[in-house]
Amino acid sequence: MSWTDERVELLKKMWGEGQSASQIAKELGGVTRNAVIGKVHRLGLSNRNSGGAKAAEPKEKPAAAPAAAAPKPAAAPKPKPQPKTEPARPAAAQPASDAKPATPARRQIIPAGQPLPPQPSANEISPEALAKVNEIEKKAKKLGLMELTERTCKWPVGDPATEDFWFCGLPAQQGKPYCEAHVGVAFQPMSSRRDRRR
DNA sequence: CCCTGATTCGC
DNA sequence: GCGAATCAGG
Numbered sequence: 545m546s547w548t549d550e551r552v553e554l555l556k557k558m559w560g561e562g563q564s565a566s567q568i569a570k571e572l573g574g575v576t577r578n579a580v581i582g583k584v585h586r587l588g589l590s591n592r593n594s595g596g597a598k599a600a601e602p603k604e605k606p607a608a609a610p611a612a613a614a615p616k617p618a619a620a621p622k623p624k625p626q627p628k629t630e631p632a633r634p635a636a637a638q639p640a641s642d643a644k645p646a647t648p649a650r651r652q653i654i655p656a657g658q659p660l661p662p663q664p665s666a667n668e669i670s671p672e673a674l675a676k677v678n679e680i681e682k683k684a685k686k687l688g689l690m691e692l693t694e695r696t697c698k699w700p701v702g703d704p705a706t707e708d709f710w711f712c713g714l715p716a717q718q719g720k721p722y723c724e725a726h727v728g729v730a731f732q733p734m735s736s737r738r739d740r741r742r
Numbered sequence: 743c744c745c746t747g748a749t750t751c752g753c
Numbered sequence: 754g755c756g757a758a759t760c761a762g763g
Contacts (some may be wrong), residue, residue: 546755547754547755564745564746564747565746565747566745566746575756576756576757577746577747578756578757578758579755579756579757580756581746581747581748581749581756582748582749582754582755582756582757583754583755583756584747585747585748585749586754586755590747590748693743694743694744695743695744718744718745744763745762745763746761746762746763747760747761747762748759748760748761748762749758749759749760749761750757750758750759750760751756751757751758751759752755752756752757752758753754753755753756753757
């Protein structure tokens with residue numbers, strides 16, 4: 545896959561929306577998140593803050609030449625917010641290397657980790673989902689309670705009062721307690737709400 | 743362990 | 754220019 549115009553545009557768009565590199569990579573397909581990140585950097589939009597300001601602060605790396613160098617005049621160390629009772633004036637700490645009044649670094653308002661999908665509202669499980677569950681249940685790892693981790697599906701199967709009880713244990717969806725199949729039955733996409741009229 | 747982005751460097 | 758490998762956090 546190559547970086548066609550469209551792909552680059554989608555990349556820009558998604559990156560601008562605050563999507564993670566892996567998500568973008570997934571969406572684009574044919575590329576890894578590394579590729580996405582690499583492209584992002586090459587495009588020069590690695591930082592989602594100032595459009596043109598170069599404030600690439602070299603992290604700390606085993607510098608091969610520790611001798612000389614480091615003539616950094618220290619741009620803006622750390623104007624720590626003083627615990628003053630100053631009621632007004634948040635004191636904007638801008639490097640002010642270049643006048644840039646037009647782009648005040650807009651923040652995304654949606655960096656929520658996992659945008660929660662529509663919550664369940666109906667109790668109807670699609671036959672598809674059920675079939676899927678039955679299917680994967682056969683592949684379940686049948687974990688015991690102690691074997692569950694953050695990344696394992698915690699869908700219970702069987703009767704807790706019997707020996708025949710276990711948890712699915714398949715890889716859970718990121719940020720969710722269940723594997724894909726079980727998420728499918730646990731979180732219904734608000735299907736047709738059956739208005740029971742009487 | 744899972745995930746993030748950042749950087750390096752051979753291709 | 755590209756992206757895998759690696760680094761550095763969370």
